[in-house]
Amino acid sequence: MAIRLDYIAKETGSNLARNFTLTFASILTVAVSLALVAASYLIGQGINNSFLGLRSDVQLFVYMNPAASQEQIDAVARELDDSPGVETVDFYDKERSYEEFQRLFEEQPDLVSTITPEDLPQSFRIKPSSSDADVVTALGDTLEAKEGVLRVEYAAEFARQVQRSVRTLNTWVLIVGAVLIGASVLLIFNTIRTAVFARRREIEVMRLVGASNTFIRLPFVAEGLFHGLLGALLAAFAAWGFDALWKRNFVNQVAFELLNQIRWDPSQLWSAIGIIFAVGALTGAIGSGVAVSRFLRV
Amino acid sequence: MIKLDNVTKIYKGEMVALRDASVEIEKGEFVFLVGASGSGKSTFLRLLNREEKPERGHIFVAGKDIAELPGYKVPYLRRNIGSVFQDFKLLPTKTVSENVAFALQAIGRPRAHIREAVPQILELVGLAQKAENMPDELSGGEQQRVSIARAFVNRPLILLADEPTGNLDPATSVGIMKLLDRINRTGTTVVMATHDRGIVDSMRRRVIELDHGRIVRDQARGVYE
Numbered sequence: 001m002a003i004r005l006d007y008i009a010k011e012t013g014s015n016l017a018r019n020f021t022l023t024f025a026s027i028l029t030v031a032v033s034l035a036l037v038a039a040s041y042l043i044g045q046g047i048n049n050s051f052l053g054l055r056s057d058v059q060l061f062v063y064m065n066p067a068a069s070q071e072q073i074d075a076v077a078r079e080l081d082d083s084p085g086v087e088t089v090d091f092y093d094k095e096r097s098y099e100e101f102q103r104l105f106e107e108q109p110d111l112v113s114t115i116t117p118e119d120l121p122q123s124f125r126i127k128p129s130s131s132d133a134d135v136v137t138a139l140g141d142t143l144e145a146k147e148g149v150l151r152v153e154y155a156a157e158f159a160r161q162v163q164r165s166v167r168t169l170n171t172w173v174l175i176v177g178a179v180l181i182g183a184s185v186l187l188i189f190n191t192i193r194t195a196v197f198a199r200r201r202e203i204e205v206m207r208l209v210g211a212s213n214t215f216i217r218l219p220f221v222a223e224g225l226f227h228g229l230l231g232a233l234l235a236a237f238a239a240w241g242f243d244a245l246w247k248r249n250f251v252n253q254v255a256f257e258l259l260n261q262i263r264w265d266p267s268q269l270w271s272a273i274g275i276i277f278a279v280g281a282l283t284g285a286i287g288s289g290v291a292v293s294r295f296l297r298v
Numbered sequence: 299m300i301k302l303d304n305v306t307k308i309y310k311g312e313m314v315a316l317r318d319a320s321v322e323i324e325k326g327e328f329v330f331l332v333g334a335s336g337s338g339k340s341t342f343l344r345l346l347n348r349e350e351k352p353e354r355g356h357i358f359v360a361g362k363d364i365a366e367l368p369g370y371k372v373p374y375l376r377r378n379i380g381s382v383f384q385d386f387k388l389l390p391t392k393t394v395s396e397n398v399a400f401a402l403q404a405i406g407r408p409r410a411h412i413r414e415a416v417p418q419i420l421e422l423v424g425l426a427q428k429a430e431n432m433p434d435e436l437s438g439g440e441q442q443r444v445s446i447a448r449a450f451v452n453r454p455l456i457l458l459a460d461e462p463t464g465n466l467d468p469a470t471s472v473g474i475m476k477l478l479d480r481i482n483r484t485g486t487t488v489v490m491a492t493h494d495r496g497i498v499d500s501m502r503r504r505v506i507e508l509d510h511g512r513i514v515r516d517q518a519r520g521v522y523e
Contacts, residue, residue: 007403201389202400208347208387209452210376211404213369 011219012226015195022194023227026187026287030231033180034280035238038272040174042243045272046262047163047170060136061153062124062143072148073122079146080124085139090125094118121150166262181283184231188224188287195220196295203296217292224288225281232280236273243269299325299456299487300346305355305365307341307511315341316352317511323489325455328482330498331491332522333508339491342508343458346489347379348372360455377405380449380457380486384464386441388433394444395420395429401448419451423477439470443477450481457481459490463497471497495522 016023064073080089092100098117105111128136140152196203206216243264251263300323307316316338323329331339344350345357348364357365364375388397395416402412420426423443433441442462449457459478463471475497482488492498498505498521505520506513 201387205387205389205400205448206404207373208376208381209401209404209448210373210379212373212406215404215406 008219008222012222015199015219015223016226018198019191019195022187022191026184026191026227027231027234029180029187030184030228030280030283031234031238033177033184034232034235034276035242036173036177036180037279038235038239038276039242040170040177041272041275042239042246042264042268043166043170043173043262045264045268047167049262049264059154060124060126060128060140060143062126063121063150063153064123065148065150066121068122068148068150072146076124076143076146076149079143080126083139083142085128085130085135086126087129088127092123092125094120094122097121097123181279184228184283185287185290188227188284189291191227192220192224192288192291193295195223196291213296217296220292220296221285221288224284224291226284227287228280228282228284229277231283232277235276235280239269239272239276299323299327299360300489301356301358302345303356303358305345305352305357307338307345307350308353314511316345316508319355319511319513321506321513321516323487325487326482326485328479328488328501328503329490330501330503330505330520331489331508332493332498332505335493336510337508338511339508340460341511343381343460343489343491346456346458347376347381373405377452378455380446380452380454382442382445382449382457382459382462384461386433386445388441388444388448390433393430393432394425394436397433397444398448398451401451405452407452415451419447422450422480423447437470438466439473442466442470442474446474446477446481450486454486456487456489459488461491461493463492463494468496475501498522 062076064076077089077091080086094117097120098115101115101120102112126139128139130136136154140154143149144152203216247263300321302319302321305316305319306314308314319338319342331342333339341350345352346359346364348367352365355365356363359375360378362375367375389400392400398416398419399412402415407415417426417429420429423446425440425443425447428436428440433444436444442465446462457478462478463474466474471494478488478490479501502519502521505515505517505522507515507517507523
């Protein structure tokens with residue numbers, strides 16, 4: 001059965017021209033929904049990447065009370081040496097803390113000049129033997145209870161909070177994207193239904209002379225597929241632009257200390273674009289497929 | 299060629315359009331279906347090209363029981379059956395020649411074949427001069443000739459005509475009937491539903507009369523009533 005490509009292209013083309021407003025609306029909705037899904041995917045990948053980075057350098061900061069006695073410091077040091085949960089310990093006395101402080105704030109000499117070594121707390125920097133959150137928390141709790149300890153801080157904790165917020169936001173972006181994909185399916189469905197209605201005379205004649213179902217339906221399914229894929233193309237450009245903007249505004253900016261941790265590889269951008277096209281094609285095929293099977297009976 | 303075996307067709311579970319109809323039509327016959335409106339003539343025709351499925355009974359076309367035909371095979375059945383209607387069903391945006399060519403394109407015939415077959419059939423129906431006209435530039439009789447050309451261009455075994463002269467004046471109708479007769483002489487079985495007493499009485503062909511879905515008369519070389 002020879003179904004000519006030029007026939008399908010011509011029929012699909014004339015349908016697209018006939019239904020410009022509806023076509024435009026469905027392509028745009030597909031594009032927006034896929035762009036949101038892609039952005040959500042990229043940020044999700046970025047969070048996973050940054051999380052992996054943080055996992056490998058979980059650190060505990062045990063700040064001693066400035067008034068802590070040498071015995072209390074020694075007791076904590078002994079406790080740390082004996083604890084199986086501790087891999088390495090680094091002790092920062094006041095001088096060493098001051099050096100670090102000077103280095104961190106070297107661009108703000110005014111601030112540095114107002115602080116003396118005496119103002120800074122002494123601290124232990126601990127690398128735990130396990131990065132498991134429960135183990136780390138248990139170790140932190142034990143240390144916090146020791147005499148002379150001011151407080152224990154987890155280097156990863158703030159980062160985790162940021163991650164959680166970003167992840168929540170990201171989930172909502174994904175949900176909105178999914179809802180919009182549903183709307184795209186309905187819009188494509190409706191566009192194809194309108195196209196079927198506009199061509200009902202031709203369809204009636206085709207049925208009477210014995211055109212196969214495939215022959216009658218293919219131009220309409222092709223039209224829906226075209227909506228999905230054109231929307232996907234626009235969304236791919238949007239994802240590419242989002243990637244560039246994110247890199248320029250966050251990743252390469254020291255000011256966004258945690259957001260700049262959320263980054264992804266070019267390969268992940270490519271898989272996002274792959275997802276865009278796959279979901280776009282599926283959206284178009286489902287929308288038009290359902291319309292055609294509902295409204296084009298033999 | 300066509301055989302109905304105790305066929306019953308019921309619409310919406312109550313309206314009986316055809317009741318227990320049995321009839322046999324040989325290859326090359328010309329058959330008139332007569333009867334009042336709503337007597338089941340159109341249903342009879344619609345059953346033959348599987349526009350409708352019977353509730354009971356068997357319908358054989360060219361030896362196959364089409365009541366049991368799976369949906370995907372229906373298009374291939376229809377390629378052997380041409381259909382002509384009272385309202386022509388021409389596509390208003392296509393020229394005469396495009397309208398006829400459309401029937402061949404729709405079944406995937408090669409372009410070279412279409413280029414040859416379309417002028418040939420337009421010659422047969424006497425419309426070679428109007429090939430590039432639009433349907434609304436033609437008279438009713440000419441439009442019906444286009445529709446017959448479209449139904450016959452694929453050389454079907456059977457031609458179904460549902461009141462093909464219903465919208466035409468008597469003189470024009472005679473021309474259409476001559477054309478159908480000519481097609482019948484090529485060996486094509488023609489089944490035509492009609493209200494046109496003059497045509498039936500003058501042609502003296504087989505007449506099947508329907509009344510409230512029943513076959514009440516089947517007469518060779520018959521008249522309208």
